[in-house]
Amino acid sequence: MTRAKRGYVARRYRKGIAKLASGFRGAHSRIARASNQQMVRALDSSRRDRYKRKGDFRRLWITRINAAARRAGVSYAELIRRLSDNQVLLNRKILSQIAVLSTAGSFTTLLGGSEER
Numbered sequence: 001m002t003r004a005k006r007g008y009v010a011r012r013y014r015k016g017i018a019k020l021a022s023g024f025r026g027a028h029s030r031i032a033r034a035s036n037q038q039m040v041r042a043l044d045s046s047r048r049d050r051y052k053r054k055g056d057f058r059r060l061w062i063t064r065i066n067a068a069a070r071r072a073g074v075s076y077a078e079l080i081r082r083l084s085d086n087q088v089l090l091n092r093k094i095l096s097q098i099a100v101l102s103t104a105g106s107f108t109t110l111l112g113g114s115e116e117r
Contacts, residue, residue: 061096068099072108
């Protein structure tokens with residue numbers, strides 16, 4: 001049976017890992033095993049934090065909407081209920097942009113448009 005020589009394959013794999021780990025400090029960018037372990041950890045953290053960021057932004061939007069709704073004299077839950085009862089289809093991102101970027105009157109106008117019948 002012939003001997004399998006895979007030096008080029010292993011070297012290509014290690015070079016790819018080294019390229020991804022080039023910004024790490026110390027042995028994490030120089031030693032193959034340490035950089036491989038650090039890359040696995042970094043990629044896992046980046047995946048987790050991508051999904052965590054979505055929740056963080058939703059929490060921020062809700063806080064901004066709540067602050068604007070309180071200034072208008074109504075709670076966040078009441079605002080959302082009124083909007084859904086009147087079938088106003090604005091998501092929380094857009095509502096928070098309206099609350100932050102608009103003048104004080106336009107958010108109350110949106111609230112006034114969703115008054116109870």
